[in-house]
Amino acid sequence: MRIGIASGTHCNQILAAVLRRTQVDAEIISSESTHRGYDIVLAVNDEPVPPGNEVRRYVTEPTPKVSEWTVVAARHLLPIAVERGIATPIAVPLPVEFPGSDLPSQSGVWVLQSEFQHQVIAKLRSAGIEVFLQDDRRVGIIVDAAASTSRVAPLRQAMAKEKVVIALSTNAAATDTIHHDTNGYLVNDLDEIVSSVQQIVEDESERSRLGFEARKSVASTNWSRVVRALLLEGRVGMPQLETFSHLPAITRWQQRLGHAHQWRSSHYNEHGYFELEDQRLQIGQLGELRQWALSNATSPRDQ
Numbered sequence: 001m002r003i004g005i006a007s008g009t010h011c012n013q014i015l016a017a018v019l020r021r022t023q024v025d026a027e028i029i030s031s032e033s034t035h036r037g038y039d040i041v042l043a044v045n046d047e048p049v050p051p052g053n054e055v056r057r058y059v060t061e062p063t064p065k066v067s068e069w070t071v072v073a074a075r076h077l078l079p080i081a082v083e084r085g086i087a088t089p090i091a092v093p094l095p096v097e098f099p100g101s102d103l104p105s106q107s108g109v110w111v112l113q114s115e116f117q118h119q120v121i122a123k124l125r126s127a128g129i130e131v132f133l134q135d136d137r138r139v140g141i142i143v144d145a146a147a148s149t150s151r152v153a154p155l156r157q158a159m160a161k162e163k164v165v166i167a168l169s170t171n172a173a174a175t176d177t178i179h180h181d182t183n184g185y186l187v188n189d190l191d192e193i194v195s196s197v198q199q200i201v202e203d204e205s206e207r208s209r210l211g212f213e214a215r216k217s218v219a220s221t222n223w224s225r226v227v228r229a230l231l232l233e234g235r236v237g238m239p240q241l242e243t244f245s246h247l248p249a250i251t252r253w254q255q256r257l258g259h260a261h262q263w264r265s266s267h268y269n270e271h272g273y274f275e276l277e278d279q280r281l282q283i284g285q286l287g288e289l290r291q292w293a294l295s296n297a298t299s300p301r302d303q
Contacts, residue, residue: 003231004029004053006043010223013095014042014058017223021231042230043068056230060094061151071229074152076172090229093177093221094152096160105162105207106140108132109197112154116145116190123194129201140164140207141200143193149173159183159218162211166196183213 003018003026005011011028018026029041031048041053046064049055057066060073062080069081073094081089109131111120120143124131132139135158142158144150144167152173158165159177165184167174178184185196200207 001025001039002037003027004038004041004050006031006041006047006049008044008047010044010058013223014044014227017227018042020224021227040231042227058092058226058230060153062149071226074173074176076149076176090232092226092229093218094156095222095226096153096156096218098160098215098219105164105204105211106138107201107204107207108136108138109141109143109201110135110139111143111145112150114144114146114150116147120145120190120193123190124197127194127198129194129197140211141166141197143197144168144171144174145190145193146171146173152177156218159214162215164200164207164210165214166193166200168193177218179217182210183217184210 001024003024005015005018005026005028007028007030015026015028018024029038029050031050038053041049041055043049043055043057045057045059045061046066047057055068056070057064057068058071058073059066059069059077059081062077067084067086069077069084069086069089071090071092072078072081073092075091078089078091109124109129110133111117111124111131121131124143135142140163142155142163142165144155144165147168147170149172150167155165155167155174155177165174165178167178167184167186169175169180169186169188174184174186178186180186185200187193187196200210
């Protein structure tokens with residue numbers, strides 16, 4: 001397989017991940033290239049690509065106008081991918097670099113750009129809290145006051161540095177990334193942002209705990225996972241419904257259980273058999289994995 005990788009922000013990381021796969025020839029290409037001999041061209045967001053090749057994209061924010069939303073960096077982007085015509089998009093969290101952490105944890109505050117940025121800064125300064133205009137070594141608390149959605153990258157980059165992120169619970173990018181009171185804070189309004197910042201500024205132990213958990217939570221992904229999803233063929237399922245319904249999970253469960261799915265409606269009798277109409281299956285003759293699958297598929301044994 002021959003793969004072209006669009007030149008851009010993450011092209012070197014993607015190239016390294018692709019080259020770790022066997023039987024793959026890959027290189028970074030420019031949009032001016034006229035070569036059409038690639039099986040697939042990989043790109044991130046709106047990065048330009050040469051025409052005449054199949055394109056698969058990793059989309060990390062809601063703004064790209066392209067249609068190839070093959071893999072997205074957060075679950076809240078899945079419905080948008082479906083709207084762009086991707087029947088089965090995949091969500092893989094955005095990988096981030098892990099610099100050395102700044103210890104002890106810092107109490108400085110930085111407010112990310114949003115529609116409420118200036119309002120939040122004014123409220124914090126009125127409460128006597130020092131606010132920095134940019135991220136520097138004195139910053140240990142990041143505030144994202146976006147009401148509906150923001151970019152995933154700044155949140156995950158801050159968490160990788162063990163900084164505490166405070167965001168609104170209405171922000172879909174934040175709720176995809178943060179578990180309240182575990183690896184950050186999700187709050188209901190701007191006043192709660194101020195009170196949460198005050199609490200964390202005064203409690204170094206809490207800053208350290210949240211920062212540690214934040215770094216750990218964003219360490220579970222890498223560019224190899226992103227590339228694997230981009231190169232995946234024949235995906236089945238309905239991931240666009242996973243946020244709203246358990247039906248896709250049932251569909252995948254049926255596919256994985258295979259022919260044993262019919263035994264879901266069977267009954268376990270006192271002689272060690274599963275009975276389904278005129279069929280009988282002795283569980284003791286099955287392997288351990290199939291026994292486990294059937295025990296989860298059927299109703300419990302009558303007592």
